[in-house]
Amino acid sequence: MEQAGAALPPPGGRIRPALAFRPAPVPPLAARPLEPLLVRSGGRRWRIGDPVFRGLAAGFGLSVVGITLVIALVLFRKSAAARATFGWAFLWTSVWDPVFLRFGALPLVYGTLATSAIGLALAVPFGLGAAICLAELLPQRVADPLTFLIELLVAVPSVVYGLVGIFVLVPAMRALTTPIAATFGWIPLLAGPTYGVGMLTAGVILAVMIVPFIVAVSREVLLAVPQSQRDAALALGATRWETVRQVVLPYARSGIAGSVVLALARALGETMAVTMVIGNRPEIAASLFAPAYTMAAVLANEFTEATSNLYLSALIEVGLVLFGITLVVNALARLLIPPEVGRA
Amino acid sequence: MTAHARRRRRVDRVMFTLASLATALTLGVLLFLLGYLAWQGASSVSLTFFTRLPAPVGESGGGMANALVGSFKLIALAALAGVPVGFLGGVYLAEYGGGSVGWLVRYAADVLNGVPSIVVGITVYALVVVPMGHFSTLAGGIALGLMTIPVTLRTTEEFLRLVPTSLRDGALALGAPRWVTIVRVAIPAGLRGIAAGILLSLARVAGETAPLLFTSFSNRYWSPGVGQPTASLPVMIFTYAISPYDEWHRQAWAAALVLLAVVLGSNLLARAALGRGRPA
Numbered sequence: 194m195e196q197a198g199a200a201l202p203p204p205g206g207r208i209r210p211a212l213a214f215r216p217a218p219v220p221p222l223a224a225r226p227l228e229p230l231l232v233r234s235g236g237r238r239w240r241i242g243d244p245v246f247r248g249l250a251a252g253f254g255l256s257v258v259g260i261t262l263v264i265a266l267v268l269f270r271k272s273a274a275a276r277a278t279f280g281w282a283f284l285w286t287s288v289w290d291p292v293f294l295r296f297g298a299l300p301l302v303y304g305t306l307a308t309s310a311i312g313l314a315l316a317v318p319f320g321l322g323a324a325i326c327l328a329e330l331l332p333q334r335v336a337d338p339l340t341f342l343i344e345l346l347v348a349v350p351s352v353v354y355g356l357v358g359i360f361v362l363v364p365a366m367r368a369l370t371t372p373i374a375a376t377f378g379w380i381p382l383l384a385g386p387t388y389g390v391g392m393l394t395a396g397v398i399l400a401v402m403i404v405p406f407i408v409a410v411s412r413e414v415l416l417a418v419p420q421s422q423r424d425a426a427l428a429l430g431a432t433r434w435e436t437v438r439q440v441v442l443p444y445a446r447s448g449i450a451g452s453v454v455l456a457l458a459r460a461l462g463e464t465m466a467v468t469m470v471i472g473n474r475p476e477i478a479a480s481l482f483a484p485a486y487t488m489a490a491v492l493a494n495e496f497t498e499a500t501s502n503l504y505l506s507a508l509i510e511v512g513l514v515l516f517g518i519t520l521v522v523n524a525l526a527r528l529l530i531p532p533e534v535g536r537a
Numbered sequence: 538m539t540a541h542a543r544r545r546r547r548v549d550r551v552m553f554t555l556a557s558l559a560t561a562l563t564l565g566v567l568l569f570l571l572g573y574l575a576w577q578g579a580s581s582v583s584l585t586f587f588t589r590l591p592a593p594v595g596e597s598g599g600g601m602a603n604a605l606v607g608s609f610k611l612i613a614l615a616a617l618a619g620v621p622v623g624f625l626g627g628v629y630l631a632e633y634g635g636g637s638v639g640w641l642v643r644y645a646a647d648v649l650n651g652v653p654s655i656v657v658g659i660t661v662y663a664l665v666v667v668p669m670g671h672f673s674t675l676a677g678g679i680a681l682g683l684m685t686i687p688v689t690l691r692t693t694e695e696f697l698r699l700v701p702t703s704l705r706d707g708a709l710a711l712g713a714p715r716w717v718t719i720v721r722v723a724i725p726a727g728l729r730g731i732a733a734g735i736l737l738s739l740a741r742v743a744g745e746t747a748p749l750l751f752t753s754f755s756n757r758y759w760s761p762g763v764g765q766p767t768a769s770l771p772v773m774i775f776t777y778a779i780s781p782y783d784e785w786h787r788q789a790w791a792a793a794l795v796l797l798a799v800v801l802g803s804n805l806l807a808r809a810a811l812g813r814g815r816p817a
Contacts, residue, residue: 246716250629251638253622257686258645260622264652264660271663322559330553339564341808346567348804350744352771353793356778357570360577360786404563434549462653464747465775489747492655496662496751512659516652523651 265516272510274503283510289475289486291495296507298514300475304392304485305515308467309460311396311481312403317453319400320407324449327408328415329437340412346405355469358398363389363470366397370482381479390472393481398466403456410455410530414448415441451529458522462515464489488515571797578794581787586795591757591768597784601792603759607674607767608796611753612743614678614763619685620735626686627693627731632719634694642690650687657683658748666752672766677753681745685738692734696727733807740803744796746771770796 275283279296286297323343327336367389374385418441426436442449472484473494488511499505585600592599626646630639661680666672700723708718724731753767755776760767770792777789 242716243714246719247629247633250625250633253625254629254634254642254690255638256622257626257642257649257690260683260686261645261649261652263664264649264656267660267663268656271659319559319563322556323563326553326556326560330556339560342567343563345801345804346563346570348740348744348800349570350746350771350796350800352744352746352774352778353574353797356774356789356793357573359778361573401566404566408563432545432549434552435545438552458651462651462655464653464655465771469775469778489653489655492659493747493750496659497754509659509663512656516656519651519653520648523647527647 268509268513268516272506272513274506275510276506278503279507283507284514287475287477289491291499291504294501294503296504296510298488298507298511300477301486301488301491301511302514303477304471304475305461305487305489305518308392308395308399308471308485308487309457311393312399312460313453313457315397315400316404316407316456320404320452320456321411321449323404323408324411324415325437328412329433329441336412340409343405344409347409351402351463351465352469354398354402355466358394358466358470362394362398366391366394374480374482382481384480385482387482388472388484390470390484391480391482392471392478392485395467395471395485395487396481398470399460399463402463402466403460406456406459407452410452411445411449414445414452414530417448418444447529451526454522454526454529458519458526461522462489462519464493468493488512574790574794574797577790578797580790582791582794586788586791590759591773591788592784594782594785599788601768601770601773601788603756604768604770604773604792605795607753607756607760608743608769608771610674610760610763610767611677611681611749611769612739614675615681615685615742616735616739618679618682619738620682620689623686623689623738624693624731624735627690628697628719628724630690630694631697632715632723646687646690649683653747654684654745655747655750658751661748662751669764672752672754674753674760674763674765674767677749677767677769678763680748680752681742684742684745684748685735688738688741689735692737693727693731696730696734697723699730700726729810733810736803736807736810740800740807743803744771744800746775750775 275296279286283296283298284302285299286295287299288295288297289300290296327340327343331339367387370387370389370393371385373383374387377383378385422440422444423436426440427433431439467487468490471487471490473486473490474484475486475491476483478485492508492512492515496505496508499508583600585598587600587605588602589598589600590603591601626642630642633639634642657680661676661683665676665679669676704722704726705718708722709715713721749769749772753769753772755772756766756768774789774792774796777785777792780786
């Protein structure tokens with residue numbers, strides 16, 4: 194039955210292969226000089242080849258495990274001085290004072306989490322909306338090139354986002370937030386003064402950076418929902434939106450959540466763009482417009498200036514905390530995203 | 538049509554309009570970004586940008602010839618340090634990696650992929666810069682090389698797996714040992730995809746700034762060999778962008794345009810090699 198079907202041209206045009214990759218044509222082996230291959234294959238030289246090659250490949254593969262362990266170990270060992278001095282209080286005290294060598298990472302942890310949360314809050318609605326539009330609404334021949342363009346945004350280096358952030362976003366935010374703070378400044382969240390740089394600006398730039406990522410992964414997840422699910426809902430009289438809302442999205446729920454968590458992991462570790470627009474002040478302020486600091490930004494700014502061992506050690510402990518957080522978030526994403534959807 | 542049905546249709550239209558607006562806004566940001574960079578960059582980039590050293594503060598003119606060469610050297614070192622590990626590790630995963638060792642390697646690659654780039658910089662600082670006693674191109678190249686490993690590894694695995702079993706069976710049936718089959722049949726068949734994956738991973742690290750800040754640092758002059766600090770395009774963009782000088786800002790825009798052209802160009806090339814815009 195299946196064979197008969199395969200012989201016919203597929204209804205509605207050609208079937209799109211799951212992967213549009215065709216291996217390069219390999220000249221048939223017979224076209225190559227075969228004697229050496231056949232003659233030598235029985236000889237000793239070729240018999241030891243297999244274990245040697247396998248061992249070589251395995252060695253390089255395992256070196257990846259080694260590298261990952263080394264990173265964790267270096268961060269742990271080199272932060273020993275700070276861990277001995279400050280203990281767990283490092284995580285919940287909020288004085289970051291290189292002059293008197295007192296280090297508490299709370300403002301940095303808070304800045305990292307808060308900017309990422311703002312970034313996600315802005316990016317998820319837009320990213321998900323765009324993914325729905327590109328997967329469910331537009332015909333594939335329009336959606337594919339548009340998706341391709343959006344995916345190009347993922348490749349833009351973060352320092353370039355930072356550059357545009359400094360010279361376009363920061364002045365724009367200053368112009369936009371100053372009247373807001375003047376009117377609603379009595380709300381702590383919207384209190385002035387407004388510098389243009391600050392937590393909200395960092396969140397906006399993170400949002401711009403992670404939207405393409407959410408679009409790309411979510412669209413793939415949506416496209417992986419079987420067409421029969423949609424057909425069934427439509428046949429029951431559902432509108433297209435009801436189909437998306439009640440059938441497609443629930444089906445794709447875990448994959449979409451995974452794309453969001455993966456985007457979160459990126460936002461948490463993002464360094465350059467945030468460093469350039471956040472204002473770099475290690476304080477916890479209630480206002481969205483106030484300057485703040487993140488773990489990655491403090492490393493970028495202060496690492497080469499660390500003059501004492503304890504200072505350097507405290508900075509490395511910040512790196513260790515950042516490493517730990519991204520490790521957990523990434524592991525969560527792996528659990529959520531179905532393995533057949535492309536990784537990024 | 539009942540009021541209920543009309544309402545349902547209205548919700549349908551509103552929601553899809555919102556979704557379309559979200560798409561338009563995302564694309565708008567992209568076009569604005571590219572357009573603004575092209576505009577600012579094109580008015581700042583000139584021949585001297587490619588041929589001269591940075592000018593001292595206050596003097597106009599000058600270029601980033603040393604940063605261009607520095608970035609090129611860093612990427613070449615990254616390829617030397619990272620690609621063999623990623624490539625052979627990928628071969629291992631595709632050809633032998635079914636068991637628990639394969640699982641472990643895949644898991645480690647995922648973790649490594651998620652490590653923030655600045656943390657990679659710290660590690661290389663502790664392992665290379667501190668023992669050497671100073672910043673160097675070598676340290677920067679190693680940091681970038683580590684970052685190329687996960688993508689190279691997983692794309693190599695992926696494209697080797699796509700090589701049909703029948704090709705391998707043919708070689709094995711002719712009496713070729715397994716490793717000859719892999720080296721002379723499977724790898725050549727998947728080479729185009731593997732090369733594209735390597736190109737993508739190098740394009741990704743070409744724009745990395747954070748791991749270079751305390752490995753290759755920066756330099757206002759030429760950096761001979763690989764043993765000294767070197768300028769690189771991304772670090773120069775960062776330094777110049779946060780400086781107070783207009784002339785440096787213009788240089789930063791020029792550098793950003795050049796960097797973006799290289800990165801997006803490599804991406805387009807890699808995707809063209811894959812035949813279709815497929816994320817790798």
